[in-house]
Amino acid sequence: MGYCIHLGILCSLVLVFCTGFCSAAESSSALIYIQGSGSAITNxxxxxxxxxxxxxxxxxxxxxxxxxxxxxxxxxxxxxxAQAVVKLFNAENETNSIIQVLNLSLSDENKVLTLNVNPLEYYEGEMLKSLVNGQELTLDEINGEYNRADIYLEAVWEAPSNALNCNPCFCCDFGGSGECGDICTCCTPT
Known part of the structure; x- marks a missing residue:
């Protein structure tokens, strides 16, 4: 009888160690910095x-x-x-604004970036907080032309499912070609 109990406990431990332990993963996030010049804000x-x-x-x-x-x-x-901070520079001043980027497009051989945005009144996260420096201006106050634009975009990926067991990565190299793929779905096993 004692032999069967010990064997049952041993089998249970082996089963647990073979299958592993599961834990909930947090969402992955990254800070993206984009720079350009000759920027304009319009309605x-x-x-x-x-x-x-x-x-x-x-x-x-x-x-x-x-x-x-x-x-x-x-x-x-x-x-x-995605949430972002846009810093705009001209000869007179520098302005910061918290925005929500609804979508974006690239044109003119990827030299012109067009962002469709909504101004945000506040930012609750941590990643962009240091970039605002207490100067939370709305885009209505800063319409016009600027010499330079810095955009800090908070990219957030959902936690991978347990079935995939992978972490999002920034860029995939497909077959050593140096070509980048979909950065939201590119996964490497953990």
Whole structure:
């Protein structure tokens, strides 16, 4: 009888160790930095539009541990809406505004970035908080032309499902070609 109990406990432990332990994963997030010049903010038929010309061909992305440069065309692969801070510069001043990017598009051989945005009154997260510096202006106050634009976009990916058991990554290299893919669905096993 004692032998059967010990064997049952041993089998149960082996089963637990073979199947592993599960825990809930948090959402992954990253900070994306985009830079351009010749920017303008206008009110369009579909809401507020920020147009940035001469966009740098690579954006910087970091999760606080790793940093990478990724081709700007990969911005279209991110899930929107996303929260962001836009810093606009002209000869007189620098302005900051918290926005929600509803969608974006690239044109003119990826040199012109057009953002469809909503102004936000406040930001509850932590990733962009230090970029605002207490100057939470609405886009209504800063319509017009600017010499330079810096956009800090908070990209958030949902926690991967237990079935996939993968972590989102910034960019995939398909077969060593150096080509980047969908940064929201590219996964590496954990």
């Amino acid at each position: 369009g038929s579909n809401g507020m539009i920020i147009m940035v010309k001469d966009v740098v061909p690579y954006f910087h992305i970091t999760d606080g541990v790793e940093s990478k440069l990724v081709p700007v065309e990969s911005l279209t692969d991110i899930s929107y809406p």
